[in-house]
Structures are given as structure tokens and as C-alpha cells.
Amino acid sequence: SYELTQPPxxxxxxxxxxxxxxxxxxxxxxYAYWYQQKPGQAPVLVIYKDSERPSGIPERFSGSSSGxxxxxxxxxxxxxxEADYYxxxxxxxxxxxxxxxxxxxxx
Amino acid sequence: EVQLVESGGGLVQPGGSLRLSCAASGFTFxxxxxxxxxxxxxxxxxxxxxxxxxxxxxxxxxxxxGRFTISRDNAKNxxxxxxxxxxxxxxxVYYCARxxxxxxxxxxxxDYWGQGTLVTVSx
Numbered sequence: 001s002y003e004l005t006q007p008p009x010x011x012x013x014x015x016x017x018x019x020x021x022x023x024x025x026x027x028x029x030x031y032a033y034w035y036q037q038k039p040g041q042a043p044v045l046v047i048y049k050d051s052e053r054p055s056g057i058p059e060r061f062s063g064s065s066s067g068x069x070x071x072x073x074x075x076x077x078x079x080x081x082e083a084d085y086y087x088x089x090x091x092x093x094x095x096x097x098x099x100x101x102x103x104x105x106x107x
Numbered sequence: 108e109v110q111l112v113e114s115g116g117g118l119v120q121p122g123g124s125l126r127l128s129c130a131a132s133g134f135t136f137x138x139x140x141x142x143x144x145x146x147x148x149x150x151x152x153x154x155x156x157x158x159x160x161x162x163x164x165x166x167x168x169x170x171x172x173g174r175f176t177i178s179r180d181n182a183k184n185x186x187x188x189x190x191x192x193x194x195x196x197x198x199x200v201y202y203c204a205r206x207x208x209x210x211x212x213x214x215x216x217x218d219y220w221g222q223g224t225l226v227t228v229s230x
Contacts, residue, residue: 031209033216035152042202042220043152049209054218086152088216095168096142096154096215 002026002091004099011105018074020102022087025068032070033088034063036081037101043086047072074104082106109133109219111203116224123193123228129186129203129221137161137181140206142217143188145199145226153199156188157206157215171197193228200225 004024012018022032032050035043045054047063050070060075070089074081087099115127127143142157156167156177165177176189186203201224204217 031212031214031216035217037152042222043217044220045216045218048207048216048218049212049214088152090214092213095166096157098152098154101151 002094002097004087004089004097006085006087006099006102008100009103009105011107012077013107014079015076018077018081018104020072020074020085020087020104021069022071022089022099023069024089024091024097024099026091027065027068027070027089029092030089032063032065034061034072035086035088036083037086038083046085077104077106079106109205111205111219111221113201113203113221113224116201116226118227118229119193120230121194121228124189124191125193125226127188127190127201127203127224127226131184131186131203131205134205136179136184140208140215141179141186142204142206142215143177143186144202144204144217144220145197146202146223147196147199150199155201158186190226193226195228198226198228 034047036046037043050065051063062073084101086101110132112130143155158165158177174192178187203221205219208215
């Protein structure tokens with residue numbers, strides 16, 4: 001079955017830039033999406049179609065794609081950005097797949 | 108304002124059944140695909156099932172095929188998940204999610220989520 005691979009954890013200091021990667025063989029052909037989930041809360045969509053930002057999501061959140069890897073970048077990280085982040089995509093014929101999630105810690 | 112409110116979760120014994128509901132408001136429910144996504148305690152997200160606007164197409168993750176049934180009632184703005192033959196590994200928070208489909212890319216994603224309802228399968 002298709003898998004998306006994320007690092008389990010990323011740590012940054014406030015004001016720095018956090019980069020969270022997601023790797024999958026089908027990513028050159030399929031869009032990726034990113035969700036933020038804070039403890040006890042439902043996920044929130046922060047990036048769609050690789051690099052589009054929904055209304056209401058701060059500009060410091062951005063997405064990019066290169067080959068089999070997509071990246072969520074958070075510029076000028078704030079304490080409130082501490083959360084779990086999940087990428088989501090699919091292979092060409094399969095169902096929706098989520099990455100294992102990355103815990104972002106703001107030091 | 109888009110709102111999705113799940114209900115129906117609880118404690119059930121292995122082999123038992125449960126029916127989850129999701130009440131939608133703030134948007135034209137009948138115009139959207141809808142999905143169920145679950146999250147086991149301390150684990151990541153797992154897509155469970157989705158259903159087309161008119162209910163004519165339904166898809167499931169392999170692990171629930173033949174046991175779970177997704178349905179909807181557009182007149183009541185409601186989404187359902189009938190869960191039978193429940194197993195311990197079905198224990199999770201179940202989220203209802205509005206689903207956007209990108210037809211040209213055969214891609215879909217979830218722009219609004221409910222707060223979830225906890226299903227615990229245990230004897």
C-alpha cells in the first residue's frame with residue numbers, strides 16, 4: 001500500500017523557519033495537502049494543492065513541491081504553531097493516504 | 108459558518124455495532140462529497156470512507172470493507188457511519204469532514220472537520 005513518510009519531530013526556536021517534509025513516490029503526479037492539529041482539537045487545513053493557502057491561514061505558512069518530496073514551511077514560527085502536522089495525498093488509483101505526522105516543537 | 112457535529116460514539120463490546128451521525132450546517136450539504144476520518148488514541152489520521160453528493164458512489168479503506176457502511180440524508184443535512192462487527196483496532200476518534208474533489212487530478216481533501224466522536228471497542 002502507498003505510504004507518505006514524514007519525520008516524527010521537528011524543533012525550532014521562535015522566529016526561526018520550520019520545514020516539515022513529506023515523501024512519497026506518487027507526489028510528482030498527485031497534489032499534497034497539509035493539516036495542523038493541536039492537542040484535543042480537530043485537524044485544520046493549512047495548505048491545499050501543494051502550495052495554496054486557505055483563507056484565514058497566516059502567510060507564514062507555505063508549501064512547495066520538488067519531485068517525490070513536498071515541504072511545509074513555517075516562517076517566523078510562533079509559539080501557537082506548536083502542533084502535529086500531517087501531509088495527505090493519494091496514489092494514482094488508491095484511496096486517501098495520510099503521512100504519519102510530525103510533531104513541531106517550539107523551543 | 109460551516110459546522111459539523113458528530114454524535115453516536117461510545118463504549119461497545121467487540122463484535123458489536125454502533126451508528127455515528129454527523130449534523131451539517133452553514134453550507135449546501137447536498138453539493139459536497141463527505142468523508143469519515145479516524146484517529147486511534149495517540150496515533151495518526153486514517154481515512155475511513157467517503158460518499159458522493161447523491162450517495163451513488165461510496166468508497167472504503169480496505170480494513171472496514173464489509174463491516175462499515177457510509178450513508179447520507181440530504182433532506183436532513185446528515186452523514187452517517189454504520190459500524191458492525193467492531194474490533195479493538197476500530198477504537199478511535201471518528202471525524203466527519205467536508206470533502207473537496209479535484210476531478211482533473213483525481214485528488215480530494217478535507218476543508219472542514221467536526222470535533223469528532225470517540226468510539227471505544229472493549230470488553
